[in-house]
Amino acid sequence: MCLIAFAWQVHPRWRLLLAGNRDEFHARPSAALARWNDLPIIGGRDLEAGGTWLGVTEAGRCCVVTNVRDPRDPQHGVSRGLLATDYLAGADDAPGHARKLLAAATGYRPFNLLTFDAGHGFYIGNRPTARAQPIAAGVHGLSNADFNTPWPKTRLLMERLQAWMDAGRDADFAPIFHALADERPAPDEALPDTGVGLERERWLSSAFIRGETYGTRASTIVAIGYDGSGLVIERRFGPSGHFEGESEWRWIA
Structure with a gap:
């Protein structure tokens, strides 16, 4: 994923309400949201490395x-996508998993990881050093920087998620998908400097990125209730933002 906003333990119906966009090269093969045959995971799948960017x-x-x-940081190490599958298919709860991962985190490519179970949420990252922290109840955001770094698109998606909750919504996700589809760039004075140049910073500053070879591949909403029941909705896009389909998975605890 490249843009995430989520509400943790603050919505009256949903213990976790998460919205995010996955930006990737369009040539990288991936499978649509589904229940996997070989692991107890529901999510899309990276067919190149075998992992996932988001799963439940x-x-x-x-x-x-x-x-x-960070173009100055070489992309060496174990694939990030395997972090998600290891947690989802493992037996450890979020705190136990975080403690174990800290010892091996530097061996992976640069990553930010969010893990949630029935009662805990954790953030784990490995740049510039390995670290982990429990997630407090509230609305949070994450992009390709540190946890809750206020990049313009991250801050805006958090605000729109908060507004959705303030309006008393719990099942109409159209406004959240509308927020994920926002192509407006941030003003130059608000752009971060991540070493990719001004033009690319502008292009990457919108929630939805439209491009022929690289761009937003999927917009996803996850909603998990306090009883463990939930749903995942995924909308997929091809080159130049062409809509390619939608999948939904629901389960009852």
């Missing part, structure tokens, strides 16, 4: 991973 289980667990945007 019918036990109410969720895991999301992003990369870290």
Whole structure:
């Protein structure tokens, strides 16, 4: 994933309400949202490395991973996508998993990881050093920088998620998908400097990125209730933002 906003333990119906966009090269092969045959995971799948960028289980667990945007940091190490599958298919709860991962985190490509179980949420990152922290109840955001770094698109998506909750919504996700589809760039004075140049910073500053070879591949909403029941909705896009389909998965605890 490259843009995430989520509400943790503050919505009256949803223990976790998460919205995010996955930006990737269009040539990288991936499978649509589905229940996997070989692991107890529901999510899309990276067919190149075998992992996922976002997944859930019918036990109410969720895991999301992003990369870290820093062209000066070589992309060496184990694939980030395997972090999500290891957590979702493993036996450890979020705190136990975080403790174990810290010891091996530097061996992976630069990552940010969010893990959730029935009662805990954790953030784990490995740049500039390995670190982990429990997630407090509230609305949070994550992109290709540190946890809750206020990049313009991250801050805006958090605000729109908060507005959705303030309006008393719990099942109409159209406004959230509308927020994920926002192509407006941030003003130059608000752009971060991540070493990719001004033009690319402008292009990457919108929630939805439209491009022929690289761009937003999927917009996804996860909603998991306090009883463990939930749903995942994924909308997929091809080159130049062409809509390619929508999938939905629901389960009852």
